Amino acid sequence: MSATDPTPAGQVPDAAGHFGRFGGRFVPEALVAALDELDAAYRKAMSDESFLAEFDALLRDYAGTPSLLYRAERFSAKIGARVLLKREDLNHTGAHKVRNVLGQALLTRRMGKRRVIAETGAGQHGVATATAAALFDLECVVYMGEVDTQRQALNVARMRMLGATVVPVTTGSRTLKDAMNEAMRDWVANVDDTHYLIGTAAGPHPFPEMVRDFVRGIGDEARAQCLDLTGALPDAVAACVGGGSNALGIFHAFVPDAGVRLYGFEAGGEGVETGRHAASITGGTSGVLHGTRTYVLQNADGQTIESHSISAGLDYPGVGPEHAWLHDSGRATYLPVTDAEAMAAFELLCRTEGIIPAIESSHALAGALKIAPALAAELGREPVIVVNLSGRGDKDVHTAGEYFGILDREQ
C-alpha cells in the first residue's frame, strides 16, 4: 500500500484501516475528505477526557449500561455448559446498537453537522439512530429496503414517532444492501452537513475500527463481570455475526487472552449448501463491498448475491473486515447456524429462562449449544461460555409466531 503514515509494524488496523489484506477504503473520491474529517474527529475524541466522560455518562444514565452478566442456569443445564448471558437486550432501544449510535451522535455534534443518515435492515439500527437523533436534536433520514419496510412496519412507525424520515428503497433487491447503497448516495450529495451513521463494524475506514471502539464496552464489562462471578476467564465467547459489531464488541477485550476461544456464528439460513444463507465467511469469497475488502457473497463476476436469513439483522451479504482478518489469522472461529437451529435455541431460552431473545442473538445461543459437547470433552468439565445476548426479541414476535404456528388466524 502506498500509505505513508508511520504505523508500527503489525498494528491492526494500520493507519489506512487495513486488517491484514482486508479493510481499507474503496469509495468515491468525493467521500475521502469526509472520511478523513471523521477519522480526525474520532481520534481526537478518543484521547479527549471530556468526550470519554460524556460518552460514559450517556451509556450509564441513558442507555443503562453496564448490562448484566447473567448466569442462565436452567438453559445451562439443558446444554451441558455454564452459560453466562451478556444482557445487551436490556439496554435502551433493546440491543447493543445504542452504544455505537450514541458514540457517533456525539461525534456528529462535535463535527458541527446537523443531519444524520442511516441504513437499516430489520429497523433496529434505524430506531437506535432515530433515538439518538431525537436526543441530540439532529435531522434524521433512514434508508430501508422497501421489502423490509413491509416486513418491519412496527419499526417504521417507531422511527417516525421519534421524528425520523424513513425512505423506502426501491432499487436492486430492495433490502439492507440496497439501503446501504442509497445511504452512500445521499452521503456523497450531502456530505457537508451530514454524517452517515453506519450501523455495523463494516464500510470504509475508519468505520470498522470506530464502531468496534464504541461497542467494545460489551467485552470490557463482560470480562470483568466473568472474573467477578466465576473467578476466572471464560473458556469461550460466542456471538452472532451479520456485519459483526456485537461480536467485535464482545471479542475485543478477550483477543489477548489466548485461552479464551472466540466463536462467531453466521446466519446459515436454509443451510450453506443450499446457497440460501448469509454466511459470508463460511460461504463467501474475498471481495470489495460497501467500501471495504472483506468476505462477500458474490458470483464469479463479482456481482453481489442476495443473502437469506430468517433474521433480518443478519441478512447481509458481507461482514466487517476485522472478522475476515480474525478468521484468516485463526484467532476466531466462524461457524454457520441454520434458521432451524437458531429458532430451536430461541424457543429453548424462552422456555427455560423467560427471556425472549432476538433471532439474531438466537444464532449465538444455538452456537453455544453446538460447541458445548466438544468443548466439554476437550476440557474434561463443563465449559464456561459467555454468550452475547445482543438484542431482545420483541421485534421478532411476528416472525417467531409464524415460524412456530402459534398466531391465531386473523379475524
Next chain:
Amino acid sequence: MSRIGVAFDKARADGRAVLVGCMPAGFPTVEGSIAAMKAMVEAGVDVIELEIPYSDPVMDGPVIQRASDIALAGGVRTADALRIVEAVAATGAPVVTMTYWNPIEQYGVDAFARDLASAGGTGLITPDLIPEEADEWLAASDAHGLDRTFLVAPSSTDARLRMTVEHCRGFVYATAIMGVTGARSRTSDAAPVLVARVREATDLPVGVGLGVGTGAQAGTVAGYADGVIVGSALIRCLLDAPDEAGGLTALRALSAELAEGVRTPRP
C-alpha cells in the same frame, strides 16, 4: 500517446471539447448495446465510455442503476463487456471502460488489463478506487499500456488532487457536483473551479461529468473543460423509447445535439 490523448489533442486543435458518451455494456442486450454505441459514434460522440454493470453502483443515479439492472438481469458478464469493447473499438472511436472495483478484482486485475488491452480498450475509469488502494491496478495498467482515470471531486484537498492526477494517464475525470450521476436542470458552479484546480496540477485533459443532458449544457461545460461526459441523458433515450428503433433515433438526435454543443463552447 493513447488514442484518447489523440482525440483530446485533435479537439483542442479544432477549438472544441471532446464528447464522451456513456452506455452500460449489455443494455438493453449485448447486441443492442453495440448498436447503441455505434449509433452514438455515427452521430458525433468522440469517445465511448463503456460501463461494466455492477450490482451495487454507489456513484450512479437511478437511470444508470436501472440500465445496469436490466443488463445484469439479461445475464451480461465481464467477458461479454470485453467483447463489446472490441466491437465498438472497431469503429475507430476510442473506448474507455468504467466500472467499480469488485468486478475487476474478481476477473483478476492483470488478466483484465491484458484482455482489455487486447480488445482495443484505451483504459479504465475507477469510481470507487482511490490511488492509495490501487497498487495492483497501477502495475497492471503499466504492464499493458492502459490509461488510468481516477476521479477528483470538489471536496478533494489540493494535496489529494495533486496526488490523484499524478496517478492518472489519458485524462482526469472531474466530478462536477457532489452527488450521483444523472442529468440535472443546471450544471454546477463548482465545476469550473475544480477544472481550474486540476489545470494547476497537470497538463492532462480534464473531462467533466455528472449532470449534463442538453446541447446547451454541453456548450457551457465545453467553455472550460476538455471533455464533456454524458451518461444518464443518453441512456434515458433508450429507457423511455417504445421500441429499439425509436430508442436509437432518439439516441442519435441527442448525440448530434451534444456534438453540436461541444463545438460551440460558451465562455
